[in-house]
Structures are given as C-alpha cells and as structure tokens.
Amino acid sequence: MAHLLTWIVVLPLVGFVLNGLLGNRFGKSFVTVVGCGLPLAAFAAAMACVLDLIAGGAREPLVHVAYTWAVVGDRTFEVAFWLDRLAAVMVLIVTGVGSLIHIYSTGYMHEDRSYARYFAYLNLFLFFMLLLVLGRSLLVLFVGWEGVGLASYLLIGFWFEDAEKARAGKKAFVTNRIGDAGFLLGMFAVFWALGTLDMDKVNAAYMAGPPPAVAASVVGVLLFIGATGKSAQIPLYVWLPDAMAGPTPVSALIHAATMVTAGVYLVARMSGVYMHAEFASSVVAVIGVATAFFAATIAVVQNDIKKVLAYSTVSQLGLMFVAAGVGAYGVAIFHVYTHAFFKACLFLGAGSVIHALSGEQDIRRMGGLAKRIPVTFVTFAVATAAIAGIPPLAGFFSKDEILWYAFASGKGGSPLLWAVAAATALLTAFYMFRLLWLTFFGRSRMSHEVEHHVHESPLSMTAVLTILAALSAIGGFLALPHWLEMQLPLPPVPDALHHFEWPLLVVSVVIAASGLLGAWYFFGNDAARAQRVHAKGLHRLLSAKYYVDECYERWLGRPLVWVSDRLFLNVGDRMLLDGTLNGLARLAQRGAGVLSRIQTGSLHRYVLFVLAGSAVLLLWSIGRV
Amino acid sequence: MDKLQLLLLLALALFAIGLLGVVIRRNLLVMLMCMELMLNAANLSLVTLARQTDTSAGAVLVFLVFVVAAAEIAIAIPIVLLLVRRRHTLDADAYADLKG
Numbered sequence: 001m002a003h004l005l006t007w008i009v010v011l012p013l014v015g016f017v018l019n020g021l022l023g024n025r026f027g028k029s030f031v032t033v034v035g036c037g038l039p040l041a042a043f044a045a046a047m048a049c050v051l052d053l054i055a056g057g058a059r060e061p062l063v064h065v066a067y068t069w070a071v072v073g074d075r076t077f078e079v080a081f082w083l084d085r086l087a088a089v090m091v092l093i094v095t096g097v098g099s100l101i102h103i104y105s106t107g108y109m110h111e112d113r114s115y116a117r118y119f120a121y122l123n124l125f126l127f128f129m130l131l132l133v134l135g136r137s138l139l140v141l142f143v144g145w146e147g148v149g150l151a152s153y154l155l156i157g158f159w160f161e162d163a164e165k166a167r168a169g170k171k172a173f174v175t176n177r178i179g180d181a182g183f184l185l186g187m188f189a190v191f192w193a194l195g196t197l198d199m200d201k202v203n204a205a206y207m208a209g210p211p212p213a214v215a216a217s218v219v220g221v222l223l224f225i226g227a228t229g230k231s232a233q234i235p236l237y238v239w240l241p242d243a244m245a246g247p248t249p250v251s252a253l254i255h256a257a258t259m260v261t262a263g264v265y266l267v268a269r270m271s272g273v274y275m276h277a278e279f280a281s282s283v284v285a286v287i288g289v290a291t292a293f294f295a296a297t298i299a300v301v302q303n304d305i306k307k308v309l310a311y312s313t314v315s316q317l318g319l320m321f322v323a324a325g326v327g328a329y330g331v332a333i334f335h336v337y338t339h340a341f342f343k344a345c346l347f348l349g350a351g352s353v354i355h356a357l358s359g360e361q362d363i364r365r366m367g368g369l370a371k372r373i374p375v376t377f378v379t380f381a382v383a384t385a386a387i388a389g390i391p392p393l394a395g396f397f398s399k400d401e402i403l404w405y406a407f408a409s410g411k412g413g414s415p416l417l418w419a420v421a422a423a424t425a426l427l428t429a430f431y432m433f434r435l436l437w438l439t440f441f442g443r444s445r446m447s448h449e450v451e452h453h454v455h456e457s458p459l460s461m462t463a464v465l466t467i468l469a470a471l472s473a474i475g476g477f478l479a480l481p482h483w484l485e486m487q488l489p490l491p492p493v494p495d496a497l498h499h500f501e502w503p504l505l506v507v508s509v510v511i512a513a514s515g516l517l518g519a520w521y522f523f524g525n526d527a528a529r530a531q532r533v534h535a536k537g538l539h540r541l542l543s544a545k546y547y548v549d550e551c552y553e554r555w556l557g558r559p560l561v562w563v564s565d566r567l568f569l570n571v572g573d574r575m576l577l578d579g580t581l582n583g584l585a586r587l588a589q590r591g592a593g594v595l596s597r598i599q600t601g602s603l604h605r606y607v608l609f610v611l612a613g614s615a616v617l618l619l620w621s622i623g624r625v
Numbered sequence: 626m627d628k629l630q631l632l633l634l635l636a637l638a639l640f641a642i643g644l645l646g647v648v649i650r651r652n653l654l655v656m657l658m659c660m661e662l663m664l665n666a667a668n669l670s671l672v673t674l675a676r677q678t679d680t681s682a683g684a685v686l687v688f689l690v691f692v693v694a695a696a697e698i699a700i701a702i703p704i705v706l707l708l709v710r711r712r713h714t715l716d717a718d719a720y721a722d723l724k725g
Contacts, residue, residue, distance in 0.1 A: 601722070611648075
C-alpha cells in the first residue's frame with residue numbers, strides 16, 4: 001500500500017504537465033477533467049493510504065522510498081514519503097480542500113482567458129504541497145516548501161498584466177526568501193550535528209540520548225524564522241495581505257487553508273526538537289500571540305472584503321503558533337484543520353460575493369445581499385460563526401483548546417498569554433460579524449449598475465460552499481488532538497489549574513457572543529453608529545496598518561537599494577567586474593590589431609615566411625642532431 | 626664530381642627555381658607549376674639518396690609523393706577555375722580578402 005504514497009504526490013504533477021502542455025490545445029473541458037480529476041484521484045489515493053494506516057492501528061507509519069537522490073560517502077539522501085498520523089491529517093486537508101477548491105475554480109475562473117494556465121499552476125501547487133507534507137526528510141520538505149512558494153508567486157501574479165499584482169507576487173517571493181535563509185541555516189545546523197535530515201531521526205536524537213552538538217533552541221529558532229516567512233508571522237507577515245491580488249480561490253487554497261499553515265506543520269513535525277527547546281518555544285508563543293493580536297486590530301478597520309480575511313488569516317495563524325509554542329502541537333494542528341474549512345469557506349464565499357457584484361471588493365459598496373444571494377449568505381454566516389467561536393461550530397472547539405492551553409499549559413502557559421489570545425478572539429468575533437453585517441445586511445450601498453447584475457453563483461461554486469460550510473459546522477466534533485496525542489503528546493497541566501477549565505470555557509463563549517453583540521451594536525442597524533466613534537488617530541493608524549510597510553520601505557528597502565545601487569552596481573559590478581572584463585577584451589583587441597599587420601594577404605610573403613621558418617627549424621635541428 | 630652528387634645538385638637547382646617561382650610570380654597557374662617543380666625536386670633527391678644508401682624505402686616514398694601531388698593538383702585546378710570564374714583574373718593578389 002505504501003507505494004500509493006508516491007501516486008498521491010505524482011498525480012497532481014501529471015495534471016500540471018498535461019494542462020501546461022496540452023491545455024490550450026484541447027480546450028476547457030479537457031482542462032476541467034484533468035485539473036479536477038487528478039486532485040480527486042490524489043484525494044482517493046490519500047484516503048486509501050490513511051484507511052490503511054488506521055487499519056494497522058496507526059502506530060507504525062507508512063514509509064515508501066521513491067528514489068535515492070544522492071549518495072555522499074556513507075550518507076544517502078532519499079526522496080522518501082512518510083505517512084503518520086500528523087501527515088495523514090495534513091494530506092487529507094490538502095487533497096480534500098484542494099479538490100473542492102479546484103471544483104469551485106471551474107465556476108469562478110470560467111470566463112478567464114488563461115483557464116489552462118490557472119489549472120496547471122494550481123495542480124503544480126498541489127504537487128509541491130503534498131511533497132512538503134509527505135516528505136520524510138527536511139530536504140524533501142524544503143523542496144516542497146520552495147515549490148509552494150513558486151506556485152504562490154505564479155498565482156498571486158496570475159493577472160500579471162496589472163503591474164500592481166505582479167509586484168505583490170514579487171513581494172511574497174522576496175519576503176519568503178528571507179525566511180528561507182533561516183530555514184536553510186536550521187537544516188545546516190541539523191545536518192552538521194546529526195548527519196541526517198530525516199525528521200523522525202532528528203526528533204529521536206533530540207528526544208533521547210546525549211544532547212546533540214547543536215542546541216535544540218538554535219535549530220528551533222532558525223526553523224521558526226523559516227516558518228515566519230511562509231506562515232506570515234511578525235516580522236515577515238507583510239506579503240500575505242498583498243497576496244490577495246491573486247484569484248480568490250487561490251487565496252482560499254494557498255493563502256488560507258494549506259500553504260500558510262506549512263509553518264505550523266513544520267513546528268509540529270519537529271516537535272521532538274521544540275519540546276526540548278524552551279527558549280525557541282517561548283519565541284514561537286510570543287511571536288504567535290503578538291501577530292494574532294496585531295493582525296486582528298488591523299482587520300477591524302479594513303474595507304476590502306479579502307483584506308479583512310487576509311488579516312484574519314494572519315491572526316489565526318498566530319493563534320496556531322501560540323498553541324505550538326506552549327507545547328500543544330496537536331491542538332495547533334486541530335486549529336489548522338478547522339481553519340482550513342471555515343477560512344476556505346469564507347474566502348470562497350467572498351469570491352462568490354465578488355463574482356455576484358462583478359468584481360466589487362469594497363464592503364462600503366455592498367450591503368443587503370442576504371436575500372439576493374442566499375446560498376452564499378448562509379454558508380458565509382456559518383463560517384463566520386465558526387471562526388468567531390460560536391458553539392458548537394468547529395472554530396469553537398479548536399480556539400477554546402488553544403485558549404485553555406495558553407492559560408494552563410505546564411510548558412509556557414500563562415494568564416498574560418491567555419489574556420492577549422482572548423482579546424484576539426474578541427476582536428476576531430467583532431470584525432468577522434462586522435464583515436458579515438456590512439456585506440449582507442442593512443441597506444444596499446451598491447451602484448445601480450452593479451445591483452442590476454447581482455446573481456447567485458453557479459452550482460459548481462455553491463455546492464462547494466455548502467460542503468465547506470457543513471464541515472465548518474461539524475468538523476469540530478472530531479477529537480483530533482486526542483487522536484494525535486500518541487504522536488504529539490499534549491503538555492501537562494498543573495493540578496491547581498484544572499478547576500479553571502469550565503470557567504474559561506464559559507468565558508470563551510461570552511467572548512464570542514460579546515464580539516457578535518459589539519458588531520451588531522456598531523454596525524447592526526445603520527453604519528452611522530460606527531461613524532460617531534471618535535478615534536480618528538487610532539483609526540488612521542489602523543487603516544495604515546501601523547505604517548509597517550512604510551517603515552520597512554524606509555529603514556530596510558531604501559538603504560538596501562542605496563547600497564545595491566552605489567556599492568554593488570556602480571563599484572562592484574560596473575567598475576570591478578565590467579572593468580576587468582572590458583579591460584581584458586580591449587587588451588585582446590589591441591594585441592590582435594598588432595598581429596593582424598602580418599596578415600597582408602600576399603601569398604608570396606607567406607611563402608617567404610614559411611621558407612624562413614623552415615630554414616630556422618633546419619638550422620636548429622642541425623645544431624641538435 | 627660524383628654522378629649522385631650532380632643529381633643532388635640538380636634537385637637543389639630545381640627546388641630553388643620552383644621556390645623562386647612561387648615567391649615572385651603572381652600567376653596562380655605558374656605558382657602551381659612551380660610547386661610541382663619543387664615536389665619533383667624532392668622526388669629526385671629521394672631517389673638519389675635511395676640509390677646512395679642502397680635501400681628501397683626512399684623509392685617507395687616517391688610513389689606516395691606522386692599520388693599526393695596528383696590529388697593536390699586535382700583539387701587545386703578546380704579551385705583556381707572557380708576563382709577565375711568569379712574575378713576573371715589569375716593574379717594571386719586579387720584574392721587577398723582575408724588579410725588582417
């Protein structure tokens with residue numbers, strides 16, 4: 001059965017090749033069948049593998065060595081696939097939600113000229129994501145890690161005729177590169193200390209036996225730098241909001257459900273290292289909670305429907321890192337799993353709204369859509385309630401567990417951490433219901449032209465929305481942290497804190513409800529009440545996203561450009577490199593000029609030269625012999 | 626003076642005449658003929674020396690030179706013909722296009 005693991009990964013690649021090479025020739029129906037069929041086949045293969053894993057008790061992972069990449073001395077680098085409980089959860093999310101979003105895209109992208117290119121990229125993304133999830137070695141994971149970055153870049157800049165969108169793609173790529181430098185250093189450290197990159201062996205080496213030559217915290221922090229890039233944490237989160245320039249299903253698949261959770265997956269996968277890295281774990285938790293709160297405050301004032309969701313994603317990813325930072329890796333993965341459903345549903349719902357309004361994204365020009373596009377509204381509302389943490393929807397369970405461990409974990413939990421995370425949860429509920437109200441309730445603020453064309457999306461889109469909404473509603477009943485506990489043990493909770501569990505549960509319900517009520521109070525009846533709030537300075541600060549982009553531009557971007565321009569371009573490149581090369585070329589040219597005078601074109605002179613040459617050789621040889 | 630030495634001197638004279646012709650004459654056909662002269666001077670010296678040392682190796686070499694000379698002239702004459710057809714002259718200096 002293990003050989004099926006390779007097929008899970010390869011099938012989307014086949015889709016990429018077919019769609020990329022033949023898609024334009026064979027037309028849309030071919031692209032649709034290949035583009036959706038192969039991810040579905042991959043999902044079926046993944047399902048078969050996971051069932052096989054469970055049938056075996058899920059104690060021993062399925063391993064399949066697909067290819068021996070390189071043998072250096074006595075070290076082998078293999079492309080091996082590894083399916084354990086953690087990978088099983090991720091692979092089902094990636095192929096399952098991925099397939100749904102492929103199907104949704106057939107409706108959303110139907111009118112696009114580059115339909116085949118779109119599906120080719122999407123399949124390519126799936127291939128790299130599965131490589132990332134199933135790889136046994138950090139090296140294979142890194143290939144997938146870079147590959148999803150590439151696919152993300154290609155899809156953010158999918159409409160590259162628009163310079164703004166192409167620039168957003170570039171920003172994502174460059175920002176990720178910074179994180180990847182940390183990731184690479186982490187890999188070097190691991191390889192230097194242990195001589196292997198297989199993650200199970202690395203974990204085992206840190207879990208047992210004498211401590212390796214490189215401290216766990218060093219590895220942990222370096223790998224986490226990589227995770228801050230891919231999973232959009234402070235200080236590298238700036239690319240994710242701009243990544244919304246891509247088509248909306250791409251935002252749902254890559255920038256909400258799957259790729260951006262790769263950092264969380266990495267931390268969970270390397271849990272053996274992080275468990276023994278107290279410092280690195282607290283860095284993860286602090287960065288996570290700071291990002292969560294910070295992004296949530298920005299989301300409160302955004303007016304672009306996708307930007308709100310983007311900041312919400314950054315914030316939710318922060319919460320996942322909080323869980324990972326306090327040692328509750330299974331809970332972090334649980335939130336990855338529920339988040340994949342409701343955030344994909346929200347993004348696809350937003351896509352459906354944008355589709356209905358012929359491209360309008362500004363929530364100030366929406367309103368009153370509930371009756372006009374009922375399926376989109378109901379699914380969006382369910383997903384909103386889920387992310388806000390209204391029981392018994394999926395988000396409630398995972399968020400409550402995160403808050404509980406942030407408070408009570410014996411490995412770095414503290415009331416302060418809980419307080420900030422709870423404030424984030426409150427803000428989440430508030431801005432999500434604000435979004436819901438401004439989009440679907442109240443008076444219509446659409447222009448007459450747009451209002452005339454409002455229509456519900458085709459079945460391919462609404463069906464996917466319905467499935468995802470259903471999963472966001474019931475997904476939380478799966479006790480995922482418990483199932484993962486054998487592999488990712490939950491942190492110990494001090495006995496003194498156990499009696500806080502129920503009060504905190506009540507508090508998190510109250511938080512969600514008060515977010516809902518707050519949003520209703522400010523935006524429920526008419527938007528005017530929100531406008532009467534006098535906090536101009538704060539509002540301007542939040543709207544400008546704390547001027548982080550501007551600061552990066554001024555303190556990092558411009559000095560870098562200056563150094564590159566003056567030092568590297570003018571001195572290094574133009575003077576040193578070009579100067580040397582041009583000098584060499586000029587020397588050759590002048591030398592050739594002198595030598596070419598001998599080439600007179602007169603045969604007779606050449607014969608004389610030959611004669612003279614032979615005479616000299618003759619004399620020389622006489623002297624020798 | 627020995628007869629063989631005379632023959633060698635004859636070969637030297639033939640070679641010198643041929644070389645002089647190649648160096649000073651501008652007509653391509655004459656230059657080719659002069660080259661043949663030099664080849665035959667070499668042949669003569671080979672035969673003479675073979676006779677002097679009483680070995681046959683030199684004589685065998687002569688046949689090789691014949692063949693090479695025939696092949697060379699078979700290629701050289703068509704080339705000259707093509708050149709002449711293009712420029713209508715046999716002057717070697719007219720074909721100095723590749724000079725530096």
